[in-house]
Amino acid sequence: MFHRLFSYLAPGLALGLVGSAFASPVQAQAVIQGGGSIFEDVRLSPSFSPVIVRGISGGTTSATRLTDRSETDTGPCLGFVDSQPDHRMELTSAFAFLSLQVQSTEDTTLVVRGPGGVWCNDNYSLDFNPGMAGEWLPGLYEIWVGSHRVNRFYPYIIEISETPDAQTESSQFSLP
Template identity: 45%
Template sequence: MSKIVLNQGIRLSLMIITLGMTSVIHPGADAQDTPPIFGDITINQQFSPDPFTVRGMSGGSVPGRKVAGRAETPTGPCTGFVDTTPGHTLNLTNRFEYLKLLVESPQDTTMIVKGPGGTWCNDDFEGKNPGIVGEWLPGIYQIWVGSYEKDKYFPYTLQITEVE
């Protein structure tokens, strides 16, 4: 499990526990050389680095529309297949007038975000990569990154940015 905290662009604490090994990135360490895998992210406005990047593996066996509770949202279709649990939890401590989440993967991926005010889905925001842009309320958001094909798992990076 990972825990990432970004406050006013100056603090970063991260703990990764993988296969019984523990790694800690201390404040001032260059976390962007090797983005963390999965985990919980907490950010305030004007976080740093921007964009902030985390990694994961897309896919699962549950249809995206089942997790989202619908087939379509204003941000796009709830397609693809995901795991039952989200790959990331994003805690926004403030309201963001603009925030963009963008997945980058060599394969076709999808995204579902559940949080304050509703559920949002996307597929093919930039090419075959999903993304969601807009105004975000403070609170906790669950993020699933899916694969277009059932039981296919692909590496991805999730970028979070305040920059338009």
């Protein structure tokens, strides 16, 4: 994750360091556009308000290799991810409905591993953003957001919600 964060922030940090050589001393700060932390973990109980987590997609590990499969019930295992999950999500009890939807300006992929197996998705919504929705078992889930090309890193958000919308109602699934 550090490599993705560094490559995303490096151009701005380098410019700031060069500029500081010609100015009075200042304290350097890395600011993520849109604010907030990245690579957050969440613990969710029923009746929560929708949650948004942020990160930067991509890595060097193929999603197919990570999951040991090319396809799941929720979609193909495509793209490249980090060797470690981007987020961990703990569900304190079963959810009759839960939705994860990735939003990015670039084409991303999604891998979720948790109780009962592993699930992948590429184009969940009408555009190129991945997601999944349906019944979820209690337990710990690991979440990866990938990029279609190796070592391509794109900022994203994941919206986690208990509220179905028109898109999620038509593409629900049940986790075993």
